[in-house]
Amino acid sequence: MFKMWKLFCKKCGFEGEEDKYYPFCPVCKSSLYIKGEKPKFNSILGEGNTPSVKENINGYEVYFKMEYLNPTGSFKDRGVSYSLQLASSLKYKCAVEDSSGNTGISTAAYSSRLGLKSKIVIPKTAPQGKKALLKSLNAEIIESNTRDEASLIAEDLSRSCFYVSHARNPFFIEGMKSIAKEIEKIKPRGVIIPSSSFSLFLGTYYGLKEIGINAKMFAVQGIETASLKEFIDPIYESKGKESKLADGLALKKSPRGEDAIKALKESNGGLIVLDDDEIKLGLKKLWQMGYMVEPTSATSYIALIRLIELNYDVNDYVLMLTGNGLKFYDLIEKIL
Amino acid sequence: MFKMWKLFCKKCGFEGEEDKYYPFCPVCKSSLYIKGEKPKFNSILGEGNTPSVKENINGYEVYFKMEYLNPTGSFKDRGVSYSLQLASSLKYKCAVEDSSGNTGISTAAYSSRLGLKSKIVIPKTAPQGKKALLKSLNAEIIESNTRDEASLIAEDLSRSCFYVSHARNPFFIEGMKSIAKEIEKIKPRGVIIPSSSFSLFLGTYYGLKEIGINAKMFAVQGIETASLKEFIDPIYESKGKESKLADGLALKKSPRGEDAIKALKESNGGLIVLDDDEIKLGLKKLWQMGYMVEPTSATSYIALIRLIELNYDVNDYVLMLTGNGLKFYDLIEKIL
Incomplete structure (x- = not known):
């Protein structure tokens, strides 16, 4: 694969392998930054160009x-579309996100679109309507006891799936x-x-x-x-x-x-x-x-x-x- | 007011007064047609230019x-926006429509936007969620026993309000x-x-x-x-x-x-x-x-x-x- 970019951590100095995705710093869990040439992706489902x-x-x-x-x-569609097109190009087969809100719904929709399996981790207490929407988008719903536990489950799943990690993924x-x-x-x-x-x-x-x-x-x-x-x-x-x-x-x-x-x-x-x-x-x-x-x-x-x-x-x-x-x-x- | 257009009926030959709106033919209830110069209106809430x-x-x-x-x-926003901008220019103070679906919701939203009072006539059996949405848009909800009765009520209200009448209004x-x-x-x-x-x-x-x-x-x-x-x-x-x-x-x-x-x-x-x-x-x-x-x-x-x-x-x-x-x-x- 052509070498284009690397992720790195400003906090602890971690530097990732070339063209390898990390949803957060594997050493100190901070958000990461990109060096090198960033991939370009197009709108695939009409996202962007809003009035x-x-x-x-x-x-x-x-x-x-x-x-x-x-x-x-x-607005999450912009970041999710870009991230999951990257996931596809990196040959990931599934995506995970811890959100019962807009990011979860967007992740489920764009995953389905791109042929990725999606796993959405949400607190048990999330509204029934949101769960219904995620199911309609073919997401696998994983329920956690708390919001914090949802993050931990998502982090764990990130070893095998692309973790969208919208709060840390550059x-x-x-x-x-x-x-x-x-x-x-x-x-x-x-x-x-x-x-x-x-x-x-x-x-x-x-x-x-x-x-x-x-x-x-x-x-x-x-x-x-x-x-x-x-x-x-x-x-x-x-x-x-x-x-x-x-x-x-x-x-x-x-x-x-x-x-x-x-x-x-x-x-x-x-x-x-x-x-x-x-x-x-x-x-x-x-x-x-x-x-x-x-x-x-x-x-x-x-x-x-x-x-x-x-x-x-x-x-x-x-x-x-x-x-x-x-x-x-x-x-x-x-x-x- | 500058004379620009007239509505007329192809079925029975009715011809309306200049610049006067009729939601349907007052003689035979058919849909009407426009002659003369049609008014031009812009997008007011971002309608149109969809991906x-x-x-x-x-x-x-x-x-x-x-x-x-x-x-x-x-898509109803295109027709509702145009129709209700016309209603405003003709000095109507309220709008009516018989629809619990997309046209009703659009009529309620654009009426509220344009400072018109909206009256939406819907069958009693319409889903609760739709009623909630209409109420959130400040619509007055008028319940009818049947779909046909809803139309009759809307026609009746059209004597004092602008009837959007999406199935007949040209x-x-x-x-x-x-x-x-x-x-x-x-x-x-x-x-x-x-x-x-x-x-x-x-x-x-x-x-x-x-x-x-x-x-x-x-x-x-x-x-x-x-x-x-x-x-x-x-x-x-x-x-x-x-x-x-x-x-x-x-x-x-x-x-x-x-x-x-x-x-x-x-x-x-x-x-x-x-x-x-x-x-x-x-x-x-x-x-x-x-x-x-x-x-x-x-x-x-x-x-x-x-x-x-x-x-x-x-x-x-x-x-x-x-x-x-x-x-x-x-x-x-x-x-x-």
């Missing part, structure tokens, strides 16, 4: 990037970068992104930098899981204690936290931390505008409003709407 | 048009035409469309003709509701008796049947009639390929396979995937 809708919000012209209109209903971020070219024309001055694993956050940031665009990067997190707060003070923080509605922002600690802080500081952006009351408010407003998003996406909208109140000039800001609310249609009504 | 994915099916190059990735999850077809430019590059030789009201079928046909493309038009219908069979023999028909899975093809009689037959014959296309067993087969295959569509959309795929078996050269055919399966995620598993 950007120009909106006038309180007198500002902003753009809503409808990532929830990706094939399986979230190829996942490579897949995300495709979004930058799609917002290039807007010349975004700022980007607002609900962020937990930072794959979309860093993919957008690196992608924009590669095409010479500097935009302020704003990460939005739930108040219960605001992993960036240990590194930086939020520019805005809600008063409540709960953020259970933002189930797409569940990671309490992100392996990519330091990279995210670097991007945020370099770009002169900021951290916004929201509670359920504000998320509910944002969800109500977005559905009223016709955007049928999942609750996590509503954090983008509230962040925008708070930035305006903090006197940011948000003209030409891009706001990411990350996940489709149709996956939750029975729950949305109860929230609103 | 076309090139697929190799049994050695043929065909294109899957992912209409289910429209904002509210179906502006709905105008909205659909936007799809033609999106598949122009493919130079489609044939188009396969699940068809009940024929809005997408006729919109695609007229739109393609306007840009000089002649494509064979294939309508796919459910065996219980194959309204075109009274005019033409199917080129393929399943052996079963039921087609309950294709709930998007429920109209037993279409006001646009004669126009559809004309398009079908002029274009040298055909009618394909399918039962639940075949729809189930198509759904399984599409989900396996990663297309998370609703059962109705699966009819396109089976129609394609049957055309190949009938020795049609289906190279550069376009196959419409009309509705998003996420709206049915709890039901799909039971079907597959």
